[in-house]
Amino acid sequence: MSAPTMKSTHRDAGGLAPEVEAESEVEQLRYERDYWRGLFEQLVENYPKMAVVLDTEDRLAHHNDVAEAVTGFDAETVLGENVYDAYPISEDDETFAQTVTREGQSRTEDEYRSIPTADGERWVQSTGVPLRDPDGELVGALETTTDVTDLVDQQQTITEVQSQVSEEVSTKADSAVETTERVDEAIESTRSLADEQVENMEEVAEEVGSLSATVEEVAASAEEVNERAAKAERLAAQSAESGADAIERMSDVAERSDEVADRTRNLAEQVAAIDDIVEVINDIAEQTNILALNANIEAARAGEAGDGFAVVADEVKSLATEVQSESERIDEIIREIRTEAEETIESVENVADEVHDGTDTIRELVDNQQTIVEVVDETSTGMEDIAEATDDQAVRTEEVASMVDTAADRAKSVSDEVETIADANAEQAAFVSDIAVAIERLESTVDQLDIDETVTIERGG
Template structure:
């Protein structure tokens, strides 16, 4: 490490460092801040340029849309389509593309079917028309197929088959009726006018990508456009995910500060990227220039600081040299020398302090010469008093000890404090001796108590062991009782199950009896109805009997009439023969009717007899049915009593089941408690044995304490004898 001997050199170095450090820090901070500001400004510029590209692309789309609307309103175009003049339409389309950068113009009918285009091979682009129609937009950016791009060699890029273009459609109408569509396409592949125009405005490089391939760029390589090349995979993946890439990129072996923005078609589908960047070398050159300027300013500041440091060091080092010279003379015994400094600053104050110190030293020397004799007398008195203290005489005192700050007062106070300390020590030793004797007495009592505890612990251990054996026997009995309770609980469960089955069967029997009662009731009702019907039949048969009686009377009267007719026919002679035959037939018919009526009466009498018998049987059957109903009621009552008995039995068995379950649980609890008690008993036995061992250890400790107490007594006696030799009063 470099060491500087002169303060002037140190001041110069310090001034240089003090001047250099802020310059370096401020320069570094300024450069860092400037670089951050430049990076931030560059980022904002690139973002603004990216927005400008998107805006210009939208303007191009809008311009193309406006351009496509004009031809659709001309009568020539409308008439050519109406007349199906394809050559006329084609001629007009070719005229539209002359002098413009529109690559493709086509006309379709109202259904989107191709009619004509400006290309020689009549390239069909009706798919583009239909895509625009289906999207609901009349213009936008879209991806062009390889088939479409094959028709435009001017825009072909080696190794690239597809392309990106701006497309617009406009309706062709006649009297408000749509008769077709006009399509215009501007291809962006190799379209340098757009990127160069943006570069001329922003000053930054511009590139349009299809997916990850450059199709139009302002960047040159060997004088040619840097198209057909790919971006880095990281950039493509980031924009493909829908994010902008903001950072550095190496393009054509040169680093660029860049922004890549995703590019979407009119359906919102990713089709490529927009790039804006500026060479990093331009920023590096600017930063280097700023660093040089900063370095020059720092050097100028450093030179000025060094000049000021020399001036300041001289103004400080000169008074310091005078102070050094004065101190050297003073150290050599020249107490009359004084330092003269007129700087009116801290060095002036330091010189004044030095001169004052010299005056005080002169006064101190005079004082020391006067106090030498007094000091010799004081030392002799101190030696005498301290010699007495060494002999054990604490009654000696220093004279002239009134001043509390004097050595005499301090020595006397020390002797007095020592005497008081020895007195207190004697008293404490006496107290200690008494306490030690008490401890010995207590230790003897504790030893006796320990022996008693040991004997009691031994007895407890023996009792606990016996209790553990008895508890084990009780545990075995409880296990057997627990098993019996569990078996009883199982049998109770089986009995409950059987009672449940009996209850179900009795319930079924009750239902069957109730059904039988209902059936018997129905039979009773049928018999009653049958009796009523038979009684009604008897009444009707009586009515038939009355009718037959009437018919019999009519037959008798008819017979009388036939007899009278026969008499009258006999009187009439030949004229009444025919009437006589009729009268004879009527008489025969009356007789047959009368005979039939008699047969009917006999039959009715028989029926009436059978009806009477049937009524009696019905009454008898009804009485028997009533008896059957009574018997079934008695059976039903018996079943109900059986059911009630089963219910009571079930309840009783359930109580037995619950009681057996509780007994089982209680037995298990008792078994666990017995086992726990057995464990506790074993632990108690072990604890008693440990207590016995502990009391033995306690006896040993008490013995050791007794030995220590004896030694303490001996030490106290020796200390007391030593303290006795001090004379205090």
Template sequence: MRRAGYQQLFDGTGVPTFILDADGVIIEWNNALADLTGVSREDALGHEHASEHFYPDGRRADTLADKVLQEPERAHLEFGVEQRDPSCNRYGDTSTMVDRHGDEKHIDFSATPLYDGDELIGVIEVVVDQTEIVTERDRTADLVTEITATADEISGGDLTARAHHDDAFAVLDDDLLAVIDAVNDMANSLETLTGRVTAQTSEMQASVDETSAAADEIAGNVAEQHDLLEDAVGEMQSFAAGMEEVAAQADEVDTAASAAQTAVSEGLEAGDDAREATADVVAIGDDLLEHVEALGSKMDEIEQVVDVIADVADETNLLALNANIEAARAGESGDGFAVVANHVKDLADETQSHTDDITASLEALHAQSETTTATVERSHERIEQADARLEDVHGSLAVIDDSVDEAASGISEVARVIDDQSASVEELTATIETVRDRSEESEAAADRIVGATDQQEQTIDGLVARVEELQTDTE
């Protein structure tokens, strides 16, 4: 029972612990140490080399407990270990090991000799896994290094520098990690502020440059204005004289416009006469066309009569031929009748000849009548076109008449206005002379503005040089 209670207490400490006897043999090995090394208590008890359980490669080395067994009073002097409590000769040391999962562990060893009176009976060694502490310490150091480097870059003028959240920093406390955000927030604010200063400085520089350029331009403009005003005074004086001449010419133009108005009125009257004459010609052409068409009808009737006469002549000739035949049958008693028949035949032949001539003449006259009709029709069309053109001309003349009336009125008004402007020009000349005098004062003021803007520009250039030493993302 006593033995079982001791073992439960030994395991209940929760701190990896083992005990060596005076010969260096393992006599105790608690569960916490078994979890750390992966070596069970049953396998560890009785083993003479505890180091083999701490190093997976099985190498043998003296543990801190072995060193204390060898020199319980002088281990710190003989082996260079730390003497943590001289009153009980407790010694300490640190090292690294690989646990059963293959992970590297940072271990703190603490060994204390055990006595039975004055006799050394063994040594107890406490093995403390400080991996988390060491890792947190190293990560804290890395965090400090990261923040320090970032701060140095910012203080050196690089406002784009930021502290980075390394995955290894996850082991650190949130309050420590908040330092990174605080530093980055500060850098962001500083960069934003500097960016605003840079932007405002740039705007100010641009404004000053623009002001300086404007001042120079104003000075140049004032000087130029002064020269122009000098010229303007002379020009206005010449202009006043010219206005008087223009007024006289305007009167002449007014007279000419009146004459043009009269000429247009006469043109309108002549156009009316031409339209009336054209109407008469159109009427005459219509009559002529009707007469020519009537003549054609008459010639058609004559042709019909000639055709009848030709038929009669043919019949008469046939009868004369028959009479001669009968006279021949009658013998001598028919000689007189034969003479008459021959005479009738001669007349019929002559009638037929004249009928042929009349027919040929009628055909020629008919052809000429058709040509005349076509010519009259073309003339009639041309006359109608001329009448339309005269109508257009008459309309244009009417528009011109209105325009000339309006122009004549405008010219009369212009002549009146020119007279009024001549008086205004004289007043304007006096005003320009006054402005010329004022421009001399403006020129002096512009020189003072130029001097002030030059001084301001030098100040801004100095500020811009300082701001440009800071590096931001906008660069």
């Protein structure tokens, strides 16, 4: 007859309890032992982080798959081995499980530490729980470890970047301070230039106002010159017409001068003929005088009978002498007439030449007058264009004067803006100073984040 089956359903308040059907108490205890061991081993093996168990003799009792991945040592090699034989750590160091076993209480590391692995150093942070038997005796410790190598690398990178950024920002801040000082100097110079520009713009505004008035006067003068040019054009045209009339009259005078010269030459020729006649008369007078002398000689020979003949001979001699005297006078007059005629011919010829030259000159004058008419016409047209352009320039000058006034107002505004910029630059300088202080605080914070000084280096698993 078999022994009765025992069924245990004992359960403490809360927690897990095995439901056991055993034929004996021994079997029940054995089942419960295996139950709880299985749960613990499942917990260690399936824990999502590195988990190891050390006994009080520092032997590795458990080493899960994550521990293999992190350390690079498989469970078959290290289980049952002393931790100093299983892991390449110094005997002067201890694992966190050893620390928890030694202290006898659970805790979590506050800082990161480095551990040796098959692939080199890794940064970790562990939590340890001491393990006790039902009697409360310490039998070992469970160590769960989080691999924070990537986090530490990031923190180190951040620290380096922060340090670099801090240095660069500090340099930039110093440069910004220098730049701010230079900007302040530039603003001061700009303020002076702006004030000077305001004064210059006011002077320019006055000058442009004067220029506008001058341009208006020039416009008026251009219109007056245009009117005078038109009048000069009319006078030049009239002068050209008068010159043409003068050419015709000078041509008539030249023709008449030629006729006078010809007639004077004819008169000289006739006077020359008269001179020949006078010479004949002189010859006759001389011969008559000779005959009278011979008659007197014969009368003297005749005596009283020749007295009457002598009287006639004397009369003939006297007449011959008178005729000769008149002939000589006529000859003298003829010589004077010939001289005058020659001089008159020469003068008339000179006058004719001068008249011809004058005609040519007047013709050239008329041509020049015609050219002047054309030039004056072009000048008149140009003056009309100038007058229109000057009127347009006057309008534009007024616009420029208006723009200069606007520019002067803007220059004053610029001067005011420069004052505003100066104030803003002062605020910027204060802001840069605040940045410098913040950089100092950042450098202090970076120093506190120095991993090498804040983590505890531990050689162990």
